[in-house]
Amino acid sequence: MQKNILVIYYTQTGQLEDIVKKIAEPFENKDGYQITYYPIRLKKDFPFPWPSDVFFETFPESYLQIPQEILPPPEDVLNKKFDLILFGYQVWYLTPSIPIISFLKSGYAENILKNTPIVTISGTRNMWMFSQEKLKVYLNNMQAKLIGNIALVDRHDNYTSVLTILRWLTTGKKEKSTWLPAAGISNKEIAESIKYGKIIKKHFDNNNFQHLQTELVSNGAVEIRPFLVRVEKVGNKIFTIWSNLIIKKKEKRPLLIKFFKVYLMTAIWIISPIVLIFHILLAPILRSKRLKEKKYLQGINLK
Numbered sequence: 435m436q437k438n439i440l441v442i443y444y445t446q447t448g449q450l451e452d453i454v455k456k457i458a459e460p461f462e463n464k465d466g467y468q469i470t471y472y473p474i475r476l477k478k479d480f481p482f483p484w485p486s487d488v489f490f491e492t493f494p495e496s497y498l499q500i501p502q503e504i505l506p507p508p509e510d511v512l513n514k515k516f517d518l519i520l521f522g523y524q525v526w527y528l529t530p531s532i533p534i535i536s537f538l539k540s541g542y543a544e545n546i547l548k549n550t551p552i553v554t555i556s557g558t559r560n561m562w563m564f565s566q567e568k569l570k571v572y573l574n575n576m577q578a579k580l581i582g583n584i585a586l587v588d589r590h591d592n593y594t595s596v597l598t599i600l601r602w603l604t605t606g607k608k609e610k611s612t613w614l615p616a617a618g619i620s621n622k623e624i625a626e627s628i629k630y631g632k633i634i635k636k637h638f639d640n641n642n643f644q645h646l647q648t649e650l651v652s653n654g655a656v657e658i659r660p661f662l663v664r665v666e667k668v669g670n671k672i673f674t675i676w677s678n679l680i681i682k683k684k685e686k687r688p689l690l691i692k693f694f695k696v697y698l699m700t701a702i703w704i705i706s707p708i709v710l711i712f713h714i715l716l717a718p719i720l721r722s723k724r725l726k727e728k729k730y731l732q733g734i735n736l737k
């Protein structure tokens with residue numbers, strides 16, 4: 435009997451589309467499988483490249499998961515029962531992006547995702563860990579079955595990737611320049627991500643997903659950098675305060691967004707190196723706690 439596979443994603447730069455298509459490749463043009471691609475579309479999409487003010491303007495709604503209207507998914511997505519879903523998403527401000535949240539809150543999502551095995555696939559700069567926790571809650575509430583997770587990131591150091599991603603997102607320039615490497619996830623890593631598709635297919639064909647995530651992790655699908663976990667935790671606390679303040683004080687919004695931008699740059703370039711020093715100093719004391727946390731974040735369960 436034919437197996438139906440649905441690939442859901444949103445992308446501005448094309449990066450996430452390249453990733454999900456590579457991972458879906460082992461199912462492509464094979465007897466017994468039919469793949470449907472569903473790119474989420476907003477009624478009014480975000481610009482790319484981003485004008486710098488729009489990029490920062492998007493912060494409060496993004497972080498507070500305020501949805502926008504999406505175009506209805508095509509009939510062949512709405513009327514078919516799928517056997518497996520590959521769910522591609524990116525992170526905006528430590529949260530699944532507005533287009534992804536808009537789909538999840540659209541009323542279409544539950545019908546599509548309910549009772550279906552799902553592998554989540556993120557393509558981000560490097561801070562996706564607590565977005566995945568936020569996504570797990572949505573999937574759990576819709577009774578979708580999370581069976582695997584793959585997190586592709588920019589492997590450069592945190593500071594280099596901030597510089598290259600800001601250049602990429604605000605000018606569209608992804609390629610390397612005299613001083614900086616290319617932005618985003620490397621072409622090599624995207625090309626090699628076909629290996630995750632092969633692993634998924636093997637477990638899918640055996641009709642047993644019990645050890646899927648363990649095999650994905652042992653093949654490099656989920657790297658956890660403990661320092662970034664710390665930064666994300668602090669970041670989520672501070673973003674909660676900023677986003678609520680900006681939303682509440684409507685009349686002061688332009689000014690507050692300007693302050694937020696200055697704050698964000700200070701946090702990245704001045705506060706985070708200080709956090710890094712403490713992180714290193716506390717390493718011997720927090721070793722086992724961090725190991726436990728790493729294991730949890732590499733997994734698919736929800737605390």
Ligand SMILES: Cc1cc2nc3c(=O)[nH]c(=O)nc-3n(C[C@H](O)[C@H](O)[C@H](O)COP(=O)(O)O)c2cc1C
Binds near residue numbers: 449
């Ligand atoms: C507004 C905005 C905020 C972003 N915030 C984060 C973030 O918090 N963490 C992260 O790892 N990447 C972040 N990114 C990078 C995206 O997750 C993604 O990798 C990048 O935008 C590539 O675009 P695409 O997936 O739409 O093609 C952000 C991007 C945008 C546009």
